Amino acid sequence: MKIKNIGIIGAGTMGSGIAQVASTAGCTVKLFDLDQEALDKAKAGLEKIMSRLVEKGRIDSEEKNRIEGNISYVNSLKELANSDMTIEAIVENLEIKKKVFQELEGYVSDACIIASNTSSLSIASIASSLEKPERCVGIHFFNPAPLMKLVEVIPAIQTSAAVLKISEETIRSWKKVVAVAKDTPGFIVNRVARPFYGEALRIYEEGIADFATIDHAMKTVGGFRMGPFELMDFIGNDVNYTVTETVFEAFYYDPRYKPAFTQKRFAEAGYLGRKSGRGYYNYAEGAVKPEPLKDGNLLESIKDRIIIMLINEAADTLFLNIASAEDIDNAMTKGVNYPKGLLAWADEKGIDWCVTEMDNLYDLYHEDRYRCSPLLRSMKKEHKNFF
Numbered sequence: 001m002k003i004k005n006i007g008i009i010g011a012g013t014m015g016s017g018i019a020q021v022a023s024t025a026g027c028t029v030k031l032f033d034l035d036q037e038a039l040d041k042a043k044a045g046l047e048k049i050m051s052r053l054v055e056k057g058r059i060d061s062e063e064k065n066r067i068e069g070n071i072s073y074v075n076s077l078k079e080l081a082n083s084d085m086t087i088e089a090i091v092e093n094l095e096i097k098k099k100v101f102q103e104l105e106g107y108v109s110d111a112c113i114i115a116s117n118t119s120s121l122s123i124a125s126i127a128s129s130l131e132k133p134e135r136c137v138g139i140h141f142f143n144p145a146p147l148m149k150l151v152e153v154i155p156a157i158q159t160s161a162a163v164l165k166i167s168e169e170t171i172r173s174w175k176k177v178v179a180v181a182k183d184t185p186g187f188i189v190n191r192v193a194r195p196f197y198g199e200a201l202r203i204y205e206e207g208i209a210d211f212a213t214i215d216h217a218m219k220t221v222g223g224f225r226m227g228p229f230e231l232m233d234f235i236g237n238d239v240n241y242t243v244t245e246t247v248f249e250a251f252y253y254d255p256r257y258k259p260a261f262t263q264k265r266f267a268e269a270g271y272l273g274r275k276s277g278r279g280y281y282n283y284a285e286g287a288v289k290p291e292p293l294k295d296g297n298l299l300e301s302i303k304d305r306i307i308i309m310l311i312n313e314a315a316d317t318l319f320l321n322i323a324s325a326e327d328i329d330n331a332m333t334k335g336v337n338y339p340k341g342l343l344a345w346a347d348e349k350g351i352d353w354c355v356t357e358m359d360n361l362y363d364l365y366h367e368d369r370y371r372c373s374p375l376l377r378s379m380k381k382e383h384k385n386f387f
């Protein structure tokens, strides 16, 4: 089955980005939003991006016209009737999504795939709103959709094998890297990435180092493009805190995902990050960025502690069959630009090292948060590597 006609529901940040990806790949796209302003903004935004690409010589004006011409902006859901696949990117609210899906199913053909771009809701719960839940799948893009290579594809327990296969093929034909994930909280990226923020906050709370030093450690010895505090300021402390809290609740309060008071207080104070002019850092004009401590041993130990917690989470994600080792590593390098896949990193550091680091943390704290993944432990015994 060739997927050619794409319906996109919601013309906000994600919906408009996904529309650009699909139209660039040659699909005919109908972008729907209830809000005419959102549609106008999406259209103007796309034209601006296309003009910039022409200026930079990345595409010619013929290509610009083709991409723009592939998208029509509609304010009635009925207009999506001839879609082969629809991707929903509206507000993150289960009841509203369910209502929209039910209405949509009344218009589209039986063969139409109905996908959601949700970050935190279960695909099973969204699919349950449909008469044919087997046609529902999670197709999770990263922001900004046109630039980020990764797309997580998430089959619900109801999803048919054919729908999963066509969805994967379609997204690959849009030149994206697909990682297939089980329908579990945070899927791959939003789960495995939690310690990048959480352990950094914990290190700060214990008084081991300040924001600038922790960021410096992750950027210099860790090789990350941004430090955790810079990244939280970029994402927004309100948004990042909510994701952490949602994942924590969804995992039945597993202490591994426990949110940090520090971030909660920053969010409560309105210190949201770049968008509010102040977060962990001050973004006011002329503000001086604090200098990190440049103590090599301290930087190494901060980096190792955050990395081992990330590796442990990636290992457990594999242990619990959420995704394959390749997909877990691709997800972190292509979805959030990590310098290396975490499982490849574990191989490089040595599985013995990983287990020892986790056990040292557990010995010190006796907190469940620091339990070593059983997979790392059995791999150590069997002298195995991930790759």
Ligand SMILES: NC(=O)c1ccc[n+]([C@@H]2O[C@H](COP(=O)([O-])OP(=O)(O)OC[C@H]3O[C@@H](n4cnc5c(N)ncnc54)[C@H](O)[C@@H]3O)[C@@H](O)[C@H]2O)c1
Pocket: 009, 010, 011, 012, 013, 014, 015, 032, 033, 034, 035, 038, 088, 089, 090, 091, 092, 093, 096, 100, 117, 118, 119, 120, 140, 141, 142, 143
């Ligand atoms: N922003 C991100 O970084 C990101 C990344 C991945 C996934 N997501 C997910 O994508 C979805 C959309 O997020 P976003 O950031 O693009 O939101 P957004 O607020 O930028 O856009 C949502 C759009 O949906 C429209 N909308 C709301 N209710 C609607 C309805 N009933 N019918 C039609 N249109 C409706 C709004 O008018 C708005 O234009 C959410 O499920 C979110 O969890 C977001």
